[in-house]
Amino acid sequence: MLSNYLKLAYRNLLRQKFYTAINIVGLTLGITCCLLIFLFVKNELSYDRFHAQGDRIYRVLRVASINGDKAKIPYVSGPYAPALRNDFPGDVKAAVRVMSTNALFSYQDKTFKEDRVFITDPNFLEVFTFPLVQGDPRQVLADPNNVVISEAMAQKYFGSENPVGKLLTLDKTQTCKVSGVMANVPENSHLKFDFIFSIKDYEGQDWFQRWNNNAMFTYVLLAEQTNLQNLMAQFPAFMEKHQGAEAKKEGQRMTLDLQPLLAIHLDTNTQFDFAEQGNKSNVYIFSAIAVFILLIACINFMNLASARSAGRAREVGVRKVLGAYKQHLIGQFLSESTLLTFIAVALSFGLIILILPYFNAFTEKHLVIPFTSPGLYAFLVGITLVVGLLAGSYPAFFLSSFQPVKVLKGRLASSAGHPVLRKALVVAQFSLSIFLMIGTAVIFRQMDYVQHKNLGFSKEHIIRIPLDNSEIHDHRQAFMNRVKQLPGVQAVSVMSGEPGGFHDKYVFAVTDKPNETWSFRTAFSDVNYLPTLGIKLVAGRNFSKSFATDSVAAILLNETAVKNLGWTPQEALGKELVDPSHWAEQQVPRRRKVIGVVQDYHFSSLKEAIEPLVITMRRDHRLVAIRLAPGNPKPALAAIETVYKQLAASYPFQYTFLDESFDQLYKSEQKQAQILTVFAVLAIFIACLGLFGLALYSTEQRRKEIGIRKVLGASVGGLVTLLSQDFLKLVLLANVLAWPLAWWAMHQWLQDFTYRVELSAFIFIVAGIVALLIAIATVSLQALKVAVANPVNALRDE
Structure with missing residues (x-):
């Protein structure tokens, strides 16, 4: 039965090549966007999940309250780690301090300045899962003069030689011995480093023992039975015991908080955090865009299938007369939509392979297609079934419900395809497209504002040179x-x-x-x-x-x-x-x-x-x-x-221009605006594909009417207006529905900026006009073709 469904589906798709092509192109683009965003979201949500004990590792935050001003600071000083271990021995199984620095490394004739250098406690590699290729994680940092390097650095400095035991010169003065080689740090780690030194040499220094500096990150590994809330409830007393007098002297009220390791990447509530951070709102925004574009592509399929329902009504009637059950017809139509979706998914997968390197270069990400991950294939199968069922559900249930007597008497053609539903779907398509257009315009306007606002100082023609050696x-x-x-x-x-x-x-x-x-x-x-x-x-x-x-x-x-x-x-x-x-x-x-x-x-x-x-x-x-x-x-x-x-x-001479450094503060938003522009253009294009298909079908259905009108003296302009006006009304209605939603969404987005543009009605009007012009161009092209045709060709069969 299934093979018969697929064979019939294949023949029907070939019979309607043009409409099939429109659907495949729309679904392919929609699914490609969805796959790209799936890889992006999956990457953002995967940060630090490779650590075996990751669910029990927390970063220690200082929460400062000064005259009602609260701030979460991820840096603490040296004494916190041993104090937490000593005061909470049943809950804190281990504590690790991490300082980030840079240094000059030399080996023979090779000298490089390295920025990814960590100074940590010797148990760093036991708490975190950064596997060693060579060396014992319990011993490699036992000597303060030891250094652990990544595989990339081993290749950079020593080539094919065995690096263990080799000596590196640090800052031209100090010698350190390579005691271990670790696998390269995964890209989805908030900690990025290539060298690890022991922190032991610093523990005896005066500044290290002070409680009031911001010297390092501190992480704790909690016991499995630890009640997190009970532990955190004891922190105020812990701070009063160790820093109460000093905090009072400076007018501060301070406590501690524990930030889950798995939440660090997407948590933007900390200040002065050098850890690589993402943006939770971007995850939500891009996920919503993926759904929007996929919906627009599915709506195309539903619209074209329902519009062409009159053409297939007689087929349904004949098959019912010959004994076909409703469920058989539903299976037939769903198999068509699923087959078409499968073709689109296969094309999308190939397209992703081609464009992913360019997408990575643009977004400065390192997304990869996880060919060995069952999750990828589950997603592909899932999207095939979901889109196939979603796009084919209405046509399947609508067409299979035809009564054969009415169909064979020709009483269904005039109302075939439920035009009200088709119109509602067109409105939904263009509402989503206009929403994306407005969002893109507002983001670009805000970015232009922050780049050209008077900042109260002159950032042009200034270079900054770090005093970092x-x-x-x-x-x-x-x-x-x-x-x-x-x-x-x-x-x-x-x-x-x-x-x-x-x-x-x-x-x-x-x-x-x-x-x-x-x-x-x-x-x-x-x-x-x-x-x-x-x-x-x-x-x-x-x-x-x-x-x-x-x-x-x-x-x-x-x-x-x-x-x-x-x-x-x-x-x-x-x-x-x-x-x-x-x-x-x-x-x-x-x-x-x-x-x-x-x-x-x-x-x-x-x-x-x-x-x-x-x-x-x-x-x-x-x-x-x-x-x-x-x-x-x-x-x-x-x-x-x-x-x-x-x-x-x-040391190498390094500098940056101040205006470029300042613009980096908004790099995430700038990338977001550019990506959103691409998706908005794709959404409009997919919607126009569907609109063009509907316009083509509508004009074909009204060819004889147009021929009669031309014989009776109707002008080309009048006919184009007649054929276009129904669609243009739908686009106008789409504007009315999209504007409030876009205003609310962009108002929320702008709240991230203390200094921001106002939401001007001009943006909404321009977006509406652009959508209207695109719709006019799409529909009028086909309407004009029919309007200028010789009416004899349409009427000679009458």
Whole structure:
């Protein structure tokens, strides 16, 4: 029976080649989009799931509450791990600390700067599942001078030689021995590294033992019987015991939270997190888009099948008269839709193989087709059955319900295909397409806004050079002095963090408000900070070398800080703040006087409101910013590189342009907008395929009517309008339905941005007009063809 169904299905699909082609193209594109998104979503949801004990591993977060301002910070200091093990021995089976750094590695004539270097506890490889190709995970980090490297690094430095036992030179001064080789870290790991050192050498250092620094990640492996809520309920007492006095001194209330390892990648609620993170909303958005596009393709099939129902009504009538049961006819029509879907899935799979490398390059992902995964084939079979049944369900049940007497008497042709349902499906198609068009337009408008908004500083023509090695850090002043003299260099400044980068948060006391403490972002810099970045003063003065005490006793505030403190810019001048950032250095607070107020500028993403900021001249220098003269930057960059290599010959010269770094803050949204554009275009194209098929069928059914109208004097324009107007009304109705849904969805999306565009009616109107024009072009093309045809050809059989 099944083979007979498939044989008949194949013959019917060949008989209607044009309509079959329309359906296959639409379903192939829809399923291809669905498969791409399936691979993307599967990859996003697979992060860190390869760890054998992953369901019991948690990252320790500090939750700081300062004057009602709460923040989850994934960094803690060295003492937390041993304290958690000692205080909760029944629940915390192991604790692992992870510090990320970079270093210069040399072997014979090969020297490379490596950024993926971890310093961890020796039990790191026992808690996490990063398998070793060579070495014992319990012993490889026992010696602080040992290093474990990835297979990629083994090949890079040693080629075909056995790397175990070989010596690498670290930062041109220290020798370390390769004790193990691990398999390359999977791409779906939030921890990315190529080298592992033991943390033992750091444990005796003073800074490592302080509780109030943000030095490292800490992970705990919990016992199987641990009650998570009961454990977390004991954290406030744990923090009071170990850090209560210090937290009170700084006006902070602090506790701990545990973040599941499997949730880290998609959890964006932590601050200053270097771990590779995805976006949960993107997973939802792309999943919804996959469903939308697949629905549009299925609607095409249902529309064309129901529209052509009159043509197959006589076939159904004859088969029923000859004894066919309803369930046999249902099986026949469902087999047709399933066969067609199978062909589309096969074509989609081949298309995915071809375009996946380009998709990976565009999205900067490493998606692969898991040919050995049963889940992939289950998905393919599932989508074949679901789409086949969904697309074929209505035609199957509708056509099989025809009464043979009415069909054979020709009484069903006039109403065949339930035009009301067909119209509803066309409206649904274009509503989804218009929704995607509006979403794309709003995202692009927001991205254009954030890229061109006045940020309060000048980010053009500025390069940033990290002080990330001892040579350039120790010679930073000499480097700056020499660079200032170069042609094409306008200004040079050293700082702790540039706009768009990292800005520490400290709690300051205000002498005028003795019972209050205030949380501020901080920027540590020099006298050239404001002129280099083009930041304006609104009151007072900048730091100056003419005032010797500025480096230790002066402070600048931004307008938001002044406003929060209840002052005007002029009133703020001369006020004193107690700077806690010197506690770590001198254990003595330092009073600093406000000498100036700077205009608010966006030192972080436009997704965040401008926070209170203090700028001081404390020496916490992590990078040099250099403003270049407008024009060709290549000569100046070459000269700067020459100076750099003279002072830090062992290290490669690395720089980035500040405007490019700032734009990276919105890279995810930019990619999202571009991908959404592609999907919106595909959705419109698939919808137009269906509309074209319906228009073709409709004009064929009305050929004699059109011939009679032409004989009676109807114009070509009038006939085109007559044939097009019903479809255009449906597109207008689709706009009415899509606009409210699109407004709500994009309003929700824009809430991620503190500074955002307004949802303009212009975008909705333009999207509606574009959809209308596309529909007019699609329908009118076929209508015009019929309208200009010779009426004799349509009427000669009458």
